[in-house]
Amino acid sequence: MLVKVAAGVILRNDSVFIALRQSNQHQGDLWEFPGGKCEPSEAVDAALVRELKEECGISVTEHSFFKTISHDYGDKQVELHFYKVTGFKDEPMGKEGQEVRWVTVSDLLYYEFPEANKVIVEALMAEVT
Ligand SMILES: Nc1nc2c([nH]c(=O)n2[C@@H]2O[C@H](COP(=O)(O)OP(=O)(O)OP(=O)(O)O)[C@@H](O)[C@H]2O)c(=O)[nH]1
Numbered sequence: 001m002l003v004k005v006a007a008g009v010i011l012r013n014d015s016v017f018i019a020l021r022q023s024n025q026h027q028g029d030l031w032e033f034p035g036g037k038c039e040p041s042e043a044v045d046a047a048l049v050r051e052l053k054e055e056c057g058i059s060v061t062e063h064s065f066f067k068t069i070s071h072d073y074g075d076k077q078v079e080l081h082f083y084k085v086t087g088f089k090d091e092p093m094g095k096e097g098q099e100v101r102w103v104t105v106s107d108l109l110y111y112e113f114p115e116a117n118k119v120i121v122e123a124l125m126a127e128v129t
């Protein structure tokens, strides 16, 4: 099963907005960049805008493509399309009851992410050091 996903690295000043995946979700209890699966024939950036509205309550006004990561979890193959989100309306929150947090990019080191995210976290941290 190959799943195409759009995820947003929501940035403000030195910080990034992260969310804790619920225990019952795939890769549960790990931190993530909010986002979700693209619907059939939906453009990836349209999925990004839709998911960030649904999960975080923001309206994205400025985004740029960052990186695509393909990863095989064994039970699931994912193609993750990460975007930097640098402009948005309203304050992001956990609309689905998920725990959320603004953390400085250099503090990402202290959070546990799914395996596929390692490259993204390293790339973000490299930009600030
Ligand atoms: N949103 C998001 N998903 C990620 C990240 N890293 C990562 O491996 N994934 C994987 O990508 C897939 C995306 O799914 P999702 O669970 O967010 O999808 P969704 O919002 O449409 O949720 P749903 O299946 O509950 O409707 C999951 O298998 C998840 O484990 C990440 O940083 N953000």
Ligand SMILES: [Mg+2]
Pocket (backbone or CB within 6 Å): 034, 035, 036, 037, 055
């Ligand atoms: Mg999601």
